[in-house]
Amino acid sequence: MISLSRTSFLNNAGVSELYSPVSSRQRRYAASLKVVASTSRAGDRNGTVVMESVVKETREALAAVEVEQESAVGGGVQDVYGEDTATEDQYVTPWSVSVASGYTLLRDPHHNKGLAFNDKERDAHYLRGLLPPAVASQELQTYAFSTHQVKKMMHNLRQYQLPLHKYMAMMDLQERNQKLFYKVLIDHVEELLPVVYTPTVGEACQKYGSIYMRPQGLYISLKEKGKILEVLRNWPERNIQVIVVTDGERILGLGDLGCQGMGIPVGKLALYTALGGVQPSACLPITIDVGTNNETLLNDEFYIGLRQKRATGQEYAELMHEFMSAIKQLYGEKILIQFEDFANHNAFDLLAKYGTTHLVFNDDIQGTASVVLAGLIASQKLVGGTLSDHKFLFLGAGEAGTGIAELIALEIAKQTNTPVEEARKKIWLVDSKGLIVSSRKESLQHFKKPWAHEHEPVKTLVDAINNIKPTVLIGTSGVGRQFTKEVVEAMATINEKPIIFALSNPTSQSECTAAEAYTWSQGRAIFASGSPFPPVEYEGKVFVPGQANNAYIFPGLGLGLLMSGTIRVHDEMLLAASEALASQVTPEDFKKGLLYPPFTNIRKISAHIAAKVAAKAYELGLATRLPQPKDLVKYAESCMYSPSYRSYR
Numbered sequence: 001m002i003s004l005s006r007t008s009f010l011n012n013a014g015v016s017e018l019y020s021p022v023s024s025r026q027r028r029y030a031a032s033l034k035v036v037a038s039t040s041r042a043g044d045r046n047g048t049v050v051m052e053s054v055v056k057e058t059r060e061a062l063a064a065v066e067v068e069q070e071s072a073v074g075g076g077v078q079d080v081y082g083e084d085t086a087t088e089d090q091y092v093t094p095w096s097v098s099v100a101s102g103y104t105l106l107r108d109p110h111h112n113k114g115l116a117f118n119d120k121e122r123d124a125h126y127l128r129g130l131l132p133p134a135v136a137s138q139e140l141q142t143y144a145f146s147t148h149q150v151k152k153m154m155h156n157l158r159q160y161q162l163p164l165h166k167y168m169a170m171m172d173l174q175e176r177n178q179k180l181f182y183k184v185l186i187d188h189v190e191e192l193l194p195v196v197y198t199p200t201v202g203e204a205c206q207k208y209g210s211i212y213m214r215p216q217g218l219y220i221s222l223k224e225k226g227k228i229l230e231v232l233r234n235w236p237e238r239n240i241q242v243i244v245v246t247d248g249e250r251i252l253g254l255g256d257l258g259c260q261g262m263g264i265p266v267g268k269l270a271l272y273t274a275l276g277g278v279q280p281s282a283c284l285p286i287t288i289d290v291g292t293n294n295e296t297l298l299n300d301e302f303y304i305g306l307r308q309k310r311a312t313g314q315e316y317a318e319l320m321h322e323f324m325s326a327i328k329q330l331y332g333e334k335i336l337i338q339f340e341d342f343a344n345h346n347a348f349d350l351l352a353k354y355g356t357t358h359l360v361f362n363d364d365i366q367g368t369a370s371v372v373l374a375g376l377i378a379s380q381k382l383v384g385g386t387l388s389d390h391k392f393l394f395l396g397a398g399e400a401g402t403g404i405a406e407l408i409a410l411e412i413a414k415q416t417n418t419p420v421e422e423a424r425k426k427i428w429l430v431d432s433k434g435l436i437v438s439s440r441k442e443s444l445q446h447f448k449k450p451w452a453h454e455h456e457p458v459k460t461l462v463d464a465i466n467n468i469k470p471t472v473l474i475g476t477s478g479v480g481r482q483f484t485k486e487v488v489e490a491m492a493t494i495n496e497k498p499i500i501f502a503l504s505n506p507t508s509q510s511e512c513t514a515a516e517a518y519t520w521s522q523g524r525a526i527f528a529s530g531s532p533f534p535p536v537e538y539e540g541k542v543f544v545p546g547q548a549n550n551a552y553i554f555p556g557l558g559l560g561l562l563m564s565g566t567i568r569v570h571d572e573m574l575l576a577a578s579e580a581l582a583s584q585v586t587p588e589d590f591k592k593g594l595l596y597p598p599f600t601n602i603r604k605i606s607a608h609i610a611a612k613v614a615a616k617a618y619e620l621g622l623a624t625r626l627p628q629p630k631d632l633v634k635y636a637e638s639c640m641y642s643p644s645y646r647s648y649r
């Protein structure tokens with residue numbers, strides 16, 4: 001495995017990542033590259049070797065690297081050393097060619113190919129004897145008796161009865177062979193999304209302390225206060241473009257899982273790469289540990305986080321501020337930060353505070369809103385009319401509920417050319433205390449106030465349905481089984497085709513199952529859920545429920561922001577993402593009752609979303625990558641990470 005490093009080969013003690021010169025000056029230097037030849041072969045079998053015989057290959061590798069870097073999202077990929085401020089003199093430092101070999105190469109998940117190293121690579125890289133004789137291919141080959149790694153992995157995964165064991169096997173693969181992990185995930189996305197993502201990732205977070213084997217992501221706890229910048233510098237990659245960060249306080253609908261929430265940023269970023277094509281080395285999962293109020297975890301001997309109650313108020317704000325400042329200082333203006341699974345008392349404030357200074361978005365508030373709006377736009381093909389013809393009722397008035405409500409209102413206002421305040425009147429929310437009405441206004445959290453309409457108090461959901469008579473019912477309560485038979489029947493009595501979304505995750509928290517929605521509505525419900533449900537047969541007809549999950553949006557949205565060098569997220573971009581996703585639903589999908597296209601096409605879908613988001617960013621003057629590429633879909637596709645192996649010869 002050839003990799004390039006600007007450091008002197010004499011100091012080059014380990015395996016370096018595939019770094020390349022990226023500025024034009026660096027490229028000029030690289031073009032006149034003189035590879036330093038080493039006569040010493042010490043350490044051949046353990047790691048780095050520098051040798052003249054690879055000069056030609058190095059030149060080829062450089063060319064390949066340049067192509068790869070050119071197409072990497074963000075265009076202007078940062079120099080590995082951070083700012084591109086090196087002087088000409090510094091480039092006089094000889095480049096070394098480091099060749100990770102032997103045992104080290106097999107233990108390096110970024111470059112390991114396992115049995116797919118062919119005989120020539122095994123000879124060239126001191127792998128003889130370290131692998132059994134069989135040579136595998138990553139993908140299915142036409143010739144007989146070839147082991148096929150993806151097929152074998154799927155075969156093994158399917159032997160596990162428990163989803164958590166499949167999850168652990170996938171995490172293990174990610175640690176061993178990153179390209180194979182992504183290849184398997186991309187090729188079997190429908191089957192494996194429930195494994196690496198909801199619902200299984202929820203169970204994984206609950207048991208993270210017990211199943212923890214190797215650290216994933218970066219942990220920043222109260223102990224690191226005052227030195228967060230230093231901690232960030234410990235992360236081995238420099239070219240970070242997207243961070244997913246949680247403080248673990250509201251993990252799916254499972255509540256406060258403290259430091260064990262790390263499974264969520266890890267899972268979300270795996271989807272950034274698999275579904276959105278962002279380079280894995282550009283992704284950084286982070287968990288902020290300020291303690292947990294989860295007594296079970298605090299008393300669990302295997303808990304991996306700080307054993308204290310959550311820090312709040314100024315202590316919390318100061319840590320977050322140091323974190324946000326350090327991120328910008330280290331990675332610059334265009335680093336994308338996705339807030340994930342914060343409790344709502346922090347989520348809205350963080351978004352408001354940093355939305356004007358950083359490239360941030362909150363996936364639970366904004367990503368969810370975008371995916372639900374897409375489903376509602378698509379549903380008009382099944383029910384007829386326009387969004388403004390509907391009345392919406394939510395169970396749950398937190399991040400997801402009020403986030404979705406606001407984006408629907410913005411879309412209606414846009415479509416009907418009316419003020420957003422007017423559009424909001426079509427939308428009602430129920431929280432744990434009942435319908436949100438004006439008489440409660442004083443005691444409401446700020447994000448609920450816009451939804452406090454004139455109405456007498458209503459306590460139960462069924463009563464709210466009977467009073468408001470909604471055409472759309474959306475569950476964002478985080479509490480399972482709230483859409484009872486009575487609730488679904490009430491919706492089906494009022495509407496010929498009731499639209500019912502049970503968005504809470506994981507499956508155990510879903511407001512109802514797909515089978516319940518179809519059965520209790522006599523097959524008339526148009527249904528989607530946050531976690532996947534299998535198709536349902538009802539009276540001889542098969543209903544395929546859609547998955548209304550922000551996983552449809554954030555990978556494409558993120559790709560669009562990065563590839564255009566956008567510096568701020570704007571609501572118009574969320575609307576553009578919704579419209580792009582809705583436009584990808586085909587007549588065949590509609591025939592099955594689907595409001596979302598299948599995940600099997602997700603990379604194509606993400607490219608479309610990315611293109612629309614980027615186009616909007618250019619239109620709003622928020623994109624800095626100039627000139628604007630002519631064909632944004634093609635450009636998005638060209639930016640996408642490929643999980644196929646590269647030849648190391």
Ligand SMILES: NC(=O)C1=CN([C@@H]2O[C@H](COP(=O)(O)OP(=O)(O)OC[C@H]3O[C@@H](n4cnc5c(N)ncnc54)[C@H](OP(=O)(O)O)[C@@H]3O)[C@@H](O)[C@H]2O)C=CC1
Nearest residue numbers: 252253396397398399400431432477478504505530549550
């Ligand atoms: N499908 C998807 O893509 C997504 C799904 N979600 C899911 O949505 C759920 C909620 O997340 P989020 O909005 O961030 O959580 P929040 O904690 O911000 O909001 C939860 C809301 O539900 C209300 N609530 C809780 N219990 C009840 C009840 N028994 N009856 C009525 N209302 C109730 C709360 O009321 P009160 O305000 O009075 O406490 C609150 O308004 C989670 O399960 C999450 O997994 C979230 C994001 C994306």
Ligand SMILES: CC(=O)C(=O)O
Nearest residue numbers: 252341364505549550
């Ligand atoms: C999907 C998601 O982001 C959530 O349930 O929190």
Ligand SMILES: [Mg+2]
Nearest residue numbers: 340341363364
């Ligand atoms: Mg979330």
